[in-house]
Amino acid sequence: MLEIKDLVAGYEQRMLIRNLFFSLPEPAFVAIVGHNGGGKTTFFKALTGQLPYQGQVRFNGSNFKELPRQAASNILSYLPQKNSVSFPIPVRDLAVMGLIRKKRFLENYNTADYQQVDQLLVELEIAHLAHRDFTELSGGEQQLIWLAQLMLQDTRLCLLDEPTQQLDVYHKKHVFQLMTDWVNQRQKTVLCITHDLPNLYGHKGYLLNLSKPQPQLEVLTSATIQDNILFLEQKLG
Numbered sequence: 467m468l469e470i471k472d473l474v475a476g477y478e479q480r481m482l483i484r485n486l487f488f489s490l491p492e493p494a495f496v497a498i499v500g501h502n503g504g505g506k507t508t509f510f511k512a513l514t515g516q517l518p519y520q521g522q523v524r525f526n527g528s529n530f531k532e533l534p535r536q537a538a539s540n541i542l543s544y545l546p547q548k549n550s551v552s553f554p555i556p557v558r559d560l561a562v563m564g565l566i567r568k569k570r571f572l573e574n575y576n577t578a579d580y581q582q583v584d585q586l587l588v589e590l591e592i593a594h595l596a597h598r599d600f601t602e603l604s605g606g607e608q609q610l611i612w613l614a615q616l617m618l619q620d621t622r623l624c625l626l627d628e629p630t631q632q633l634d635v636y637h638k639k640h641v642f643q644l645m646t647d648w649v650n651q652r653q654k655t656v657l658c659i660t661h662d663l664p665n666l667y668g669h670k671g672y673l674l675n676l677s678k679p680q681p682q683l684e685v686l687t688s689a690t691i692q693d694n695i696l697f698l699e700q701k702l703g
């Protein structure tokens with residue numbers, strides 16, 4: 467269970483999250499939506515301890531503020547909106563780093579680790595990129611590699627900030643399917659910031675619209691998706 471109680475977060479002049487309150491049963495998929503600048507990434511920054519906040523965030527009873535960094539990284543993985551690498555590195559070697567928390571200090575990755583990476587690259591339909599230099603890939607291809615790295619972290623709670631932003635229509639659909647499969651088959655709880663509302667049709671889970679005056683979890687149905695599309699077509703008030 468992810469419990470958010472009276473969460474208040476933002477910046478000096480602007481409080482963007484005001485008294486957010488919800489209880490999310492596990493496992494679950496939540497699409498976090500809202501206008502540009504509405505506070506979605508700010509919410510994730512609070513959850514990941516990058517931004518101070520008031521209120522409480524509890525995951526299965528543990529208060530995030532009281533969790534040591536290592537314990538928090540065992541529970542939660544985070545894929546930021548922008549991620550970059552400034553040196554040449556083969557895709558497999560970047561993806562395998564997702565397994566770092568399962569390794570002892572200075573322990574090398576072994577054949578089994580790389581087999582796990584290869585299997586996942588097949589599942590993500592990007593096995594052909596395994597030996598390419600990551601820095602030479604397209605934006606969408608890079609996004610899929612970051613996704614593989616996040617999946618390898620294998621945490622109960624996964625936060626993804628616009629993971630389909632640069633993907634083509636086919637891959638957007640594929641990644642939404644993968645995320646909801648993680649929930650149904652691997653019992654993960656996935657919070658995904660997205661502007662791709664039409665991709666939510668047919669998926670089970672919830673929607674949290676941070677542009678609404680009092681955001682709350684709404685069950686994903688064709689009607690709630692449609693309502694939220696209509697809401698977001700209006701200018702931020």
Ligand SMILES: Nc1ncnc2c1ncn2[C@@H]1O[C@H](COP(=O)(O)OP(=O)(O)OP(=O)(O)O)[C@@H](O)[C@H]1O
Pocket residue numbers: 477478482500501502503504505506507508509
């Ligand atoms: N470090 C900061 N200091 C002050 N203001 C900030 C800071 N970081 C972000 N903001 C502002 O907070 C607001 C919310 O930003 P945030 O990144 O949370 O929006 P978002 O909902 O994720 O938007 P988008 O859909 O465009 O990604 C924006 O107006 C942004 O300029």
